[in-house]
Amino acid sequence: MGPHPAVADVRRALREALADLGPGALVLVACSGGADSLALAAALGFVAPRAGLRGGLVTVDHGLQEGSAVQAAEVLRLASGLGLEPAETLHAVVGGEGGPEAAARQARYAALEEAADRLGAAAVLLGHTRDDQAETVLLRLARGSGTRSLSGMAAVAGRYRRPFLQLSRETTTAACAALGLAPWDDPHNLDPRFTRVRVRRRLLPVLEEELGPGVAEALARTARLCREDADALDEWAESAYVAASVDFALSDIPLEPGAVALAVPVLEGLPDAVRRRVVRRAAVAAGAPSGSVSAAHVLAADRLVTAWRGQRGVDLPGGVVAVRRCGTLVLARASG
Numbered sequence: 067m068g069p070h071p072a073v074a075d076v077r078r079a080l081r082e083a084l085a086d087l088g089p090g091a092l093v094l095v096a097c098s099g100g101a102d103s104l105a106l107a108a109a110l111g112f113v114a115p116r117a118g119l120r121g122g123l124v125t126v127d128h129g130l131q132e133g134s135a136v137q138a139a140e141v142l143r144l145a146s147g148l149g150l151e152p153a154e155t156l157h158a159v160v161g162g163e164g165g166p167e168a169a170a171r172q173a174r175y176a177a178l179e180e181a182a183d184r185l186g187a188a189a190v191l192l193g194h195t196r197d198d199q200a201e202t203v204l205l206r207l208a209r210g211s212g213t214r215s216l217s218g219m220a221a222v223a224g225r226y227r228r229p230f231l232q233l234s235r236e237t238t239t240a241a242c243a244a245l246g247l248a249p250w251d252d253p254h255n256l257d258p259r260f261t262r263v264r265v266r267r268r269l270l271p272v273l274e275e276e277l278g279p280g281v282a283e284a285l286a287r288t289a290r291l292c293r294e295d296a297d298a299l300d301e302w303a304e305s306a307y308v309a310a311s312v313d314f315a316l317s318d319i320p321l322e323p324g325a326v327a328l329a330v331p332v333l334e335g336l337p338d339a340v341r342r343r344v345v346r347r348a349a350v351a352a353g354a355p356s357g358s359v360s361a362a363h364v365l366a367a368d369r370l371v372t373a374w375r376g377q378r379g380v381d382l383p384g385g386v387v388a389v390r391r392c393g394t395l396v397l398a399r400a401s402g
Contacts, residue, residue, distance in 0.1 A: 070244035072237045073109075076230065080109040081117065083221070083229035084189065089118040091188035095150070096178055097125050099141045099250035102193035102230065105238040108245050109229075110191065111148030123150040124181050124190075126158050126174050137250060144247070156181050182225055194219055194228045197235040200285035201265045212361065213339075214296040218289030231286065303343035306336055310344060312394055325398035326352045333371045333395065342368050345395070349382050352397040358383035370395055 068074060084093060095110045097103040107123055114121030123145040127138040138155040145153035158173035182190050202218045209215075221228050230238065242249050258264055273281045312327035326348040333341050346364045350356050354363075359382065366380045367388040379389035381400075388397045 070241070072240035073244050075233060075237055076105050076109045076241045077113055079229045079233055080106070080113050080191075083191075083227050084113065084117060084119060087117075087119060087188055090120065092120045092122060092186060093189045093191060094122045094124050094178075094182060094185065094187045095191040096174075096193070097123050097141055097145070098193075098252065099125070099137060099144070100193070100252055100255075101239045101242050101249035102195050102198075102235060104144070104193075104247055104249050105241040105245075106191055106193040106230065107145065107148055107150060108241070108247060111150050115149070121150050122185065122187070123148075123153045124156050124178065125154075126156045126177050140250070152185060154181065187225065189227050190225050192226055192228045193230060193238070195230045195233055195235045195238060196286045197266075197270075197282050199231055199289050200270065200282035201262055203285045203289050204265050204269065205261065210361075213292050213299065216289065217293035217296050218286070220293065234282070299339055299343060303340050303347060306332070306340055307344045307347050324353060325396055328395045328397075330371055330374075330390065330393045330395055338368075341371065345371075345388075348395070348397045349386055349388070352382075352386045353399050354382045354384040354386040354397075367395075367397070 069077070087093065093110060093114060095103065095107045097107045110121040110123075113119075123141070125138050125141040127134050135155075142153050142155060145151070156177040158170070158177040160169050160173040178190055181187070199218045203216055206215045206218070219228055219231065221231050239249070254260065255263060256267075258267070270282060307328075310328040310332035312329055328344065328348055333344065336344065342364050345367050346359055349359050349363070349367065363380075363382050367382065370377070370380065370388060370390045374390060379387045381387055382397070385399050386397055387400045388395065390396070
């Protein structure tokens, strides 16, 4: 008799996510003790030795709740029972920039990066599920995000892997129950002060009630389709960026060090979605911080191509200015 269907599902998803790793590679699971990451840790303890891999566990103590150290110690105790070694508690230093959710996330990833580098991990596993993906899409949709942002969380992003993006939270909970594991319920997951909690506990249930079941699955599918489209557009934009780039040695206009120059006639022949990606790529290449270049910034610079009336330059983040000169879009840091 085989394992419980939910246990089989989580193990299968993990095997597929790790299929490309070589023998002996270290795989770390980031485990909070909640149902999703606990099911992932249990799956790693089963799959890793059978795949010729080493499985380890890290748990992040943000120090934001009373008893967090006790919970971290409990997770480490579970790691031993699951056969995961090394197992460590990571201490995250949470700042105040960007709000509590963003600050905690930034601190958590910084701690995971340090541990992965120090331990030589080939991959770090995150327990995000299809339900988490649906919540992410709704949050970004409310901000008026574009295709790339609506693509949600990637199954693979560098060393980070999310094997459960096609599985529901119900599946991970059932897997834990079948394995006799008692997940920890983080009080923050019930706190309505957090936007994601309100989406999870209020908005999604209303959508399911009013529109019928399957909303989370549909939103996750939308994310997957958006990611495919965004990947294709980004590839096109990269080729267009190369084609539009002006060789400094052949330029008829003076160019500042670090400047990026793009031929306007080439840009004018591109679809809006591709051209604006090229403009954004140029802004970042010229020195604008990637996370600070908004859609409004890109649209303003793009108007120097599509609605040229001799207007002045456009100020972009990082002290970068976009100007049009002699049929060329130039992006460079402002002098002085």
